[in-house]
Amino acid sequence: VRTSGKPFFDGKGNFLGYRGVSTDITATIRADQAEQELRRAQSELTHVTRVTTLGELTTSIAHEINQPLAAIISNADACLGWMGREAPNLSAARSSVEWIIEDAIRASEVIRRIRALAKKGEIEMVPLDINEVVKDVIALVTRELVSHRVTLRTELRAGLPTILGDRIQLQQVIINLVMNGIEAMEAVTDRTRELLIQSSKDDVGHIHLAVTDCGVGIAEKDADRVLDPFFTTKSSGLGMGLSICRSIVGAHGGRLSMVHKSGPGATFQVALPPHKEAVA
Ligand SMILES: Nc1ncnc2c1ncn2[C@@H]1O[C@H](COP(=O)(O)OP(=O)(O)OP(=O)(O)O)[C@@H](O)[C@H]1O
Numbered sequence: 001v002r003t004s005g006k007p008f009f010d011g012k013g014n015f016l017g018y019r020g021v022s023t024d025i026t027a028t029i030r031a032d033q034a035e036q037e038l039r040r041a042q043s044e045l046t047h048v049t050r051v052t053t054l055g056e057l058t059t060s061i062a063h064e065i066n067q068p069l070a071a072i073i074s075n076a077d078a079c080l081g082w083m084g085r086e087a088p089n090l091s092a093a094r095s096s097v098e099w100i101i102e103d104a105i106r107a108s109e110v111i112r113r114i115r116a117l118a119k120k121g122e123i124e125m126v127p128l129d130i131n132e133v134v135k136d137v138i139a140l141v142t143r144e145l146v147s148h149r150v151t152l153r154t155e156l157r158a159g160l161p162t163i164l165g166d167r168i169q170l171q172q173v174i175i176n177l178v179m180n181g182i183e184a185m186e187a188v189t190d191r192t193r194e195l196l197i198q199s200s201k202d203d204v205g206h207i208h209l210a211v212t213d214c215g216v217g218i219a220e221k222d223a224d225r226v227l228d229p230f231f232t233t234k235s236s237g238l239g240m241g242l243s244i245c246r247s248i249v250g251a252h253g254g255r256l257s258m259v260h261k262s263g264p265g266a267t268f269q270v271a272l273p274p275h276k277e278a279v280a
Pocket residue numbers: 176180181184213215216217218226227231232233234236237238239240241242243265266
């Protein structure tokens with residue numbers, strides 16, 4: 001305890017105490033430490049759930065890499081064929097090699113994205129184009145969408161102001177929303193399973209990202225709780241997805257909300273402030 005002030009005595013000279021500013025430093029230090037601990041725990045948790053999500057995506061990701069690898073093998077085969085002819089067809093061989101390079105780049109792109117997502121890095125706030133973040137995510141979830149027979153529609157507004165954010169964390173937010181959308185449409189058999197990702201800007205210049213599905217929707221009574229930690233209606237769900245999204249978006253000075261809408265399905269919207277320099 002740090003006390004700054006003067007000692008006070010009563011008429012007979014008995015010490016009454018100190019008057020002045022008395023700060024309980026230990027309490028402040030403890031609060032600081034607790035906050036740091038909390039932050040560390042939170043970032044551990046985000047990392048763990050991110051890796052869990054990756055785990056769930058493993059089959060899709062493996063496919064995503066296997067496809068270009070298979071193409072590489074058949075193109076290499078074809079290339080050998082073109083060169084092995086009596087009169088080697090060099091231009092055909094060249095095309096095969098060019099396709100090999102393209103596919104190899106595609107495979108390494110996928111790996112690069114996964115590594116970035118699995119990495120436990122420092123949070124890095126940089127100016128970002130939200131549409132680019134969406135595109136990163138699409139590259140990762142395409143297979144998952146296909147295997148669940150979900151059609152993806154995007155309405156990405158061009159020329160949006162940049163936002164200041166951590167690319168990986170924002171990817172995680174979008175992945176969580178997309179996964180929820182896919183899961184919500186699992187039961188849909190009578191209509192096209194469509195997932196819509198939109199980016200836009202509102203009147204006050206905030207950047208909006210909305211993920212809409214046409215799945216089971218959210219019951220009125222659950223509407224207030226879906227964003228809460230550990231609220232889940234799924235047998236294998238943790239109920240962490242949306243609460244992590246909310247804390248990440250909050251840390252970016254933005255807001256995650258569920259948009260009430262008529263008709264089947266649900267819309268979740270992320271609103272983020274524009275990066276100051278982008279506005280100036
Ligand atoms: N797109 C959606 N459509 C309908 N309900 C949804 C949708 N997104 C979330 N919910 C509801 O909100 C609950 C909480 O979602 P949240 O992502 O936080 O956890 P979860 O998906 O159940 O588990 P996980 O921790 O694996 O993400 C879900 O269990 C579901 O009931």
